Amino acid sequence: MTSSNGSKMLILSSPSGAGKTTLTKKIQQKYINFKISVSHTTRKPRPNEVEGVDYFFISHEEFKKKISKNDFYEYAKIFDNFYGTSRDSVNELINSNNNVLFDIDWQGTQQLSKFKELKLIKIFLLPPDKKELKKRLIQRNQDNIEIISKRLKAYDNDIYHWSDYDYVIINDNLEYCFSQIEKIIISETK
Numbered sequence: 001m002t003s004s005n006g007s008k009m010l011i012l013s014s015p016s017g018a019g020k021t022t023l024t025k026k027i028q029q030k031y032i033n034f035k036i037s038v039s040h041t042t043r044k045p046r047p048n049e050v051e052g053v054d055y056f057f058i059s060h061e062e063f064k065k066k067i068s069k070n071d072f073y074e075y076a077k078i079f080d081n082f083y084g085t086s087r088d089s090v091n092e093l094i095n096s097n098n099n100v101l102f103d104i105d106w107q108g109t110q111q112l113s114k115f116k117e118l119k120l121i122k123i124f125l126l127p128p129d130k131k132e133l134k135k136r137l138i139q140r141n142q143d144n145i146e147i148i149s150k151r152l153k154a155y156d157n158d159i160y161h162w163s164d165y166d167y168v169i170i171n172d173n174l175e176y177c178f179s180q181i182e183k184i185i186i187s188e189t190k
Helices: 020-030 060-068 087-095 106-112 130-139 145-164 174-188
Strands: 009-013 034-036 072-078 081-086 099-103 120-126 167-170
Touching (some): 009 020, 020 174, 060 072, 072 087, 081 087, 081 106, 087 099, 106 120, 106 145, 120 145, 120 174, 167 174
Parallel strands (some): 034 099
Antiparallel strands (some): 072 081
């Protein structure tokens, strides 16, 4: 599955805390021709995040201007902040003959799926269960209890969207999950 020039377009989605960002980075490290589509967001950077690497951090006003100019392939409001995929940055990656990795939620996947020229490989990741998800969210120590609560509430809605995807993988073990994704990449590039 490729875009019109042959680039592969791989989406990883999951409920917050199920491992999509970690797995996206592992794919990019192992497969140098896969480049992560860096999203724009209105949320504040976490201590370990780098501008232009993890996200492009912009104000709510800037984000709304980009929406009005139709600058995004997809965007969504999640937990009081906006996230969006820039058309220009994705097209630049494609025009440079890179494969594109998307680390986005189900809302973004639904919007991206409307662009038929983007032939997408869609993978939905799930944690083994909600109890494990809560443990992971607490262990990663990035959010306060109120945000963790919101993420756990969203999980109940998020999991109903697995049927919009080509593949569903339970991330019970990171290395095994990564090997399953690699098998999908190989099978989709034949």
